[in-house]
Amino acid sequence: MKKTAAVLLAVLMLAMCMPFAFAADGCTCGKAPIIHIYGLGNAVYQGDTVVFPPNKDTILATVRQALPITPALLVGKLKDAQQELFLDAAKTVFDPIAFDANGDPVNGAAARFTYPTAENHKNGELIGFDYDWRVDPFVSAAQLRDFIGYVKEMTGHDSVYLVGESMGTVVLNTYLAEYGFDGVEGVVWYNGAYNGVASCSDSFANKNKFESDALARFLKQVGMNAGNQFLFDLFSALEDSGLIDEVMDSVVSAADDLNESGRFSRFLNECLGTMPGFWALVSPENFDGAVEFAFPTEELRDTHVALIEKITRYHDQVAMHIDELMQTAADVTGKVGVVAGYGSVMPPVTADNLQQSDGVIGTAAESNGATCAPFGGSFAEDYTQGVACGHDHISADREIDASTCYFPENTWFIKYGGHGFSSGGYSRELLNRIFFTDGFNVRSDPAFPQFMVLDEATNTVSPLTAENGADRTMQAGFTAKLFGLLFRVFSRFLKLCKTVTGWFVR
Ligand SMILES: [Zn+2]
Numbered sequence: 001m002k003k004t005a006a007v008l009l010a011v012l013m014l015a016m017c018m019p020f021a022f023a024a025d026g027c028t029c030g031k032a033p034i035i036h037i038y039g040l041g042n043a044v045y046q047g048d049t050v051v052f053p054p055n056k057d058t059i060l061a062t063v064r065q066a067l068p069i070t071p072a073l074l075v076g077k078l079k080d081a082q083q084e085l086f087l088d089a090a091k092t093v094f095d096p097i098a099f100d101a102n103g104d105p106v107n108g109a110a111a112r113f114t115y116p117t118a119e120n121h122k123n124g125e126l127i128g129f130d131y132d133w134r135v136d137p138f139v140s141a142a143q144l145r146d147f148i149g150y151v152k153e154m155t156g157h158d159s160v161y162l163v164g165e166s167m168g169t170v171v172l173n174t175y176l177a178e179y180g181f182d183g184v185e186g187v188v189w190y191n192g193a194y195n196g197v198a199s200c201s202d203s204f205a206n207k208n209k210f211e212s213d214a215l216a217r218f219l220k221q222v223g224m225n226a227g228n229q230f231l232f233d234l235f236s237a238l239e240d241s242g243l244i245d246e247v248m249d250s251v252v253s254a255a256d257d258l259n260e261s262g263r264f265s266r267f268l269n270e271c272l273g274t275m276p277g278f279w280a281l282v283s284p285e286n287f288d289g290a291v292e293f294a295f296p297t298e299e300l301r302d303t304h305v306a307l308i309e310k311i312t313r314y315h316d317q318v319a320m321h322i323d324e325l326m327q328t329a330a331d332v333t334g335k336v337g338v339v340a341g342y343g344s345v346m347p348p349v350t351a352d353n354l355q356q357s358d359g360v361i362g363t364a365a366e367s368n369g370a371t372c373a374p375f376g377g378s379f380a381e382d383y384t385q386g387v388a389c390g391h392d393h394i395s396a397d398r399e400i401d402a403s404t405c406y407f408p409e410n411t412w413f414i415k416y417g418g419h420g421f422s423s424g425g426y427s428r429e430l431l432n433r434i435f436f437t438d439g440f441n442v443r444s445d446p447a448f449p450q451f452m453v454l455d456e457a458t459n460t461v462s463p464l465t466a467e468n469g470a471d472r473t474m475q476a477g478f479t480a481k482l483f484g485l486l487f488r489v490f491s492r493f494l495k496l497c498k499t500v501t502g503w504f505v506r
């Protein structure tokens with residue numbers, strides 16, 4: 001009896017180990033695992049403490065530092081000492097995750113990521129890969145290579161599918177440029193940052209533009225997206241009362257002061273610009289100008305020579321070869337896809353603030369070439385498709401022409417989808433179709449056409465029509481009038497402060 005029990009136990013234990021043992025010897029499910037390379041966003045730790053995103057202590061310290069200069073900021077005149085204070089306050093946020101002049105981490109702060117210990121890939125589930133978004137993409141790409149090796153061993157497959165999301169497309173492209181396409185079955189670029197992210201790119205190249213109507217548009221959309229009448233009224237009143245103009249004038253004037261004194265450039269070469277990860281978000285067109293702006297002197301270029309080498313390597317070997325990498329991916333794997341979002345305004349810091357975006361990245365950039373009507377508008381009636389390929393590539397709302405994309409037949413758009421995998425199960429379903437159906441394109445499945453729209457209320461995605469894709473509108477309500485009154489008074493007061501300050505500052 002005892003012996004039978006022991007044998008049974010042994011058989012049971014063996015059976016429990018079986019799936020994994022079999023898998024490691026070669027899985028026969030026919031679906032290579034999909035590796036999902038995440039976007040920028042994982043927390044940075046110092047020991048067990050999260051130091052970025054900034055914790056309460058850091059935020060309080062920053063506010064305390066900046067508090068004495070708030071009046072000066074509001075009137076938009078910063079003296080030298082005040083500018084130093086402002087710079088110090090801004091640096092406080094990034095100090096805990098700072099990099100050195102060579103572009104290497106200091107302080108021992110690091111992003112945490114772990115390998116999965118259990119996996120399920122047989123139904124097209126995604127296996128997530130994370131990395132430290134601050135580091136040189138080549139470092140992350142080497143980690144991805146190791147991770148791919150681990151996933152292959154764990155699943156018993158000798159190949160994988162790769163999908164990069166947002167900054168993950170930077171790591172994805174670096175991996176492909178450095179290690180090639182061996183064992184890669186298919187590639188998808190999802191809300192990709194690989195052509196640059198305007199808010200970062202323009203900041204680094206000193207091309208930022210702050211406009212009050214862009215800010216108002218952005219804020220009102222925040223209210224509209226949240227379906228929040230109160231927020232919408234608040235922001236409408238900010239605009240209608242002229243207060244937003246008054247504040248933006250000050251912001252622009254203070255920004256000009258910081259710029260002219262060289263302190264903005266210093267903020268880059270001492271702080272933000274020491275992280276190679278951010279440099280990978282600078283568009284290829286802006287790269288040279290950004291290097292010049294961040295390292296304006298021979299001396300700075302000498303002290304940062306190793307850093308400049310790192311960021312130039314990414315620019316030269318990856319960013320300048322996007323089309324080639326995409327073409328090779330299509331030729332070698334036959335299974336490629338690009339997913340882009342639209343229907344959201346750009347963050348209000350770029351000159352091109354009327355371009356279509358997913359709220360973070362411009363639609364033209366992440367789709368690698370779509371022609372887009374300006375935000376809030378549509379193509380003129382006599383507009384004809386950019387490339388006459390014999391198919392209709394213009395969206396039903398007449399805002400996007402996909403015929404000019406690098407992959408016109410393999411680029412999908414989700415209106416109001418926002419940035420990232422926010423569209424529920426749809427993203428995974430689409431990836432599964434691209435990867436597991438031979439020759440899948442925008443005409444293969446009527447449920448997955450080129451243009452889709454997300455209904456946030458139900459978190460469902462459906463094919464875009466002229467009706468469900470109509471631009472959102474909201475009317476300012478009663479509270480907007482109340483706020484308007486208050487803001488007009490404050491706006492007058494601010495104007496008076498500026499005049500008085502003008503008498504003393506020259
Ligand atoms: Zn399998």
Ligand SMILES: [Zn+2]
Nearest residue numbers: 389391408409
């Ligand atoms: Zn076509």
